[in-house]
Amino acid sequence: MLAIYVLAGWVGSSLPRNSDWREAAEGVEILVETNGVHTAIVMPLVTPQKDWRADFPVAEIAAPDRPYTHLAVSWGEREVFLNTPTWADLSPLTVLRIVTVGGEGLLHVAHYVRPAPDATTRPLRLSAADYARLVRRIEREVPPAAQRHRYPGYGRQDAFYDAYGRYTPITTCNQWTGTMLGDAGIRTGRWTPFPGGVMKWVPAPLILPEAQLRGGGPPG
Numbered sequence: 001m002l003a004i005y006v007l008a009g010w011v012g013s014s015l016p017r018n019s020d021w022r023e024a025a026e027g028v029e030i031l032v033e034t035n036g037v038h039t040a041i042v043m044p045l046v047t048p049q050k051d052w053r054a055d056f057p058v059a060e061i062a063a064p065d066r067p068y069t070h071l072a073v074s075w076g077e078r079e080v081f082l083n084t085p086t087w088a089d090l091s092p093l094t095v096l097r098i099v100t101v102g103g104e105g106l107l108h109v110a111h112y113v114r115p116a117p118d119a120t121t122r123p124l125r126l127s128a129a130d131y132a133r134l135v136r137r138i139e140r141e142v143p144p145a146a147q148r149h150r151y152p153g154y155g156r157q158d159a160f161y162d163a164y165g166r167y168t169p170i171t172t173c174n175q176w177t178g179t180m181l182g183d184a185g186i187r188t189g190r191w192t193p194f195p196g197g198v199m200k201w202v203p204a205p206l207i208l209p210e211a212q213l214r215g216g217g218p219p220g
Contacts, residue, residue, distance in 0.1 A: 005169065006194075013178075013189035013197025021187040024127040030134070032177070032202045033072065033121040034195045039177040040074035040108070041138070042115055049128060050135040055142065056109045056161070063156035070112040073138060075176040077167035078106040081160055082151060098167060105165035105176075106151075107142060110158035122202040126186065134184035141165065141180075174198050 028049065031042035045052050045068055052071045058064040077098060084090050097103065117123045126134065141163050142148070148162035165171065170193070178192030181201075192198045 009191065009193045009197060012191025013194070013200070015190040016187055016201075017178075017182040017190050018185050018187045021185060023125045024130065025125070027125055027127045028131040029123050029125050030131070031070075031115060031117060031121050031123050032181075032198065033115075034199050035120070037195060038074060038076065039174050039195050039198045040072040040110070041134075041177060041180060042070050042072045042112065042121070043131075043134075045069055045071050045111075047131070049132045055139075055145075056111075056159070058111060060150055061111060061153065061157055061159050066111070066113055066157070068111040068157075069114050072108075072110040072112060072115075074108045074173060075105055075141065075163055075165065076108060076173040077103040079103055081106045081108060099169055102166045102168035102171075105163045105167055107161040107163035108153070108158065109161060110153070112157070117205040119204050120199075122199065122204055124186070124202055126184075130185055134180065134186070137180050137183045141176075169193070 028044065028047055030044075033040050033042055043050075043052065056071060058068060079094055080090065080098075080103075084094070094103075115121060143162055143164065151160040153159045165176070167173070170191075172193040174192050174195050174197060177198050178188045181188045181198075182190075188201045189197050
């Protein structure tokens, strides 16, 4: 069964949504990041389309005084997010519950200062209209402030928030990322349960060798 699930994930993520979409020449740069297991959408904290500070105030994190420029938003399973600090802490009973009946969703929001693109944090340039659609789609995932709770994050720059949706083997954290991008009209896979299924649609940036970044060149 596991092999069938993995194969289905590979096939589903290889079938494109919005196959004719292309990056904009001008607009709003977002980033899609992964830690190898989980993906997130990184957006500017403030643009003409959206000021995220009202939705996720820095006063709600432990280190509010840094000059934050971006916000990373992702979604996952409540129990795993809140009570599983490392994969070694993941209980087999939790896995069984998720596989059989699923679990409640939770939003993870992290604040960044000028995140730099690299192999695991890849930029995408969206038109203003595309970005506005992405914002509206993510807003639909978040209950009104008066109806949601906040929970401490992993560190001093992040927090968890109540969110809509139920985590299952079909609606995974990475599928959530794919859904947000796809519903905004951005090219992605049709079913992206694994991080690789999301990231393969986001080109890795050109990263110059360190010597070239310093102004040097190859030995000769």
